Amino acid sequence: MDLTREEEDSLNGKNGSSISTAYKILLSIGKATNAEKLIPVEWVHLSGVNYNTIGDAGVEFLTKYSEEAQFVVPTTINPMGYDSHQQNNLSSNFHKQQSKIAKAYEKMGSIPSFSCIPYELFQLPESGHSVSFAESNAAVMANSVFGLRTNKESSLSALASAITGKAPYSDLRIDSTRDPKIRIKIDKELKTELDYGVLGYFSGKSVKESCVSFGSDISNIDMYKTKSLSAALGTSGACGMFSSRDTHDETITFGKEEEKSVIDELNTTDSGDVIALGSPQLGMYELELLSKMIAGKKFSKKCMIFCARSVYEKSCKSGMAKILENAGANIICDACTCLSPLLSREEYDGVITNSVKAAHYLNKSNGVSVSLKDLKSIVMEYAK
């Protein structure tokens, strides 16, 4: 990858060690993705905010890094481990370390979004512009739905973009890669958001390319299904984009058998002691959908709904939050089902969710069994 004279100087430390570290990261990912040069990005979305995921090594790194580093483009950040406006049973150490992380990002100039759905909350750059999005669901959504151009960034590569305002011109930032070379042929009826999550999880595992086509079958699906598909695709694979554009290249079939293999892997119990909704965090569309289903009923099990704070505030104004809270739901902001320590195995034996992404991390990281059911079935079974 060619660097300009200025970029070379920055790499060599002329503008301080934090900028030099950022260029070192950009150089490694530029080489990895065969980039010829760096280009400007107009928005960055960072992951690596939850203490449960980045641990003490991450806290130490960010605390030190933030002493000098400053973001030069608008930068939103992912959820953290809990809702700071609510009581919880987490240890004082967790609170201390989590608050150090939040402070480090604040010091560098981030927008305190604590959300994995920046595309629903902010006026992002227009279609065709380059951004740098870590958080796999947000990267897939940005590329596939909003026409933005980002690679499937890591926490650290997106951090480097926030510091420099640049990212490699490679992979999904180039037209030819955004043209799918592989197609998943959908050979069964898909009805619910869970069905689309299962499709996404299977597809991520099956393709190594950066962009996959589902053909025109997915061109008219709603926001809930699209988010479910994107999150699962980003969880199981390295793919950062889906497209409805057809391709005559290789085809892989997704039918009943393929669906079963995903369910067998992730559905590890028949029921659970808590319902968890929101991975990705729920937006206004899903809250509206749920509040219509649940109006006048009560959940028979504890129910946790994860959403962005600004979405919660809107839903308070519209009266939807009241409907959900009257049904017994606890609405949690700034956190997410996926990897929240609020859903630990010390506290719960099994979690009921419709999120395939959450099922992956609950099973494999939190060590909690998961019962996968679609939203309608959850309401039918666990609310009266």
Next chain:
Amino acid sequence: MEYSLKGKIIVGGTAKGKVLSTTQPINFLSSVDHRTGRITDNNHELCGKFLKDSILIFPYAVGSSVGAYSIFALKSNGASPSGIICTLKTDITTASGCAIANIPLLQLCKEQVIPEIENSSEGIIDGGYLQIKKV
């Protein structure tokens, strides 16, 4: 038996260790205990093995973008591989994690045919080459 395979240097340096080879991708956040380096995912063929001081040969990383911090945490906890080889493509998570953790990383060149590698072999990364020796 000795092999020498050519790669593209993504993160430079020299490294030596027991070969840990798999054809399955890895999610560094959900499949690895970053305190011990143990692979914990029951669905992974390396489940139960430790990354510590190994030369990890794998296709590419999948899933969480936070995997880059997981690689950094593995290194900070003294539980990381000594060096890493990506056989199919070098993903951004592995590249950025290795860059921050100073773990040598090679992308195997396309024309290289990867021989059947026994996990008891020793691997050495030096410059743009991976040497594998059966111990």
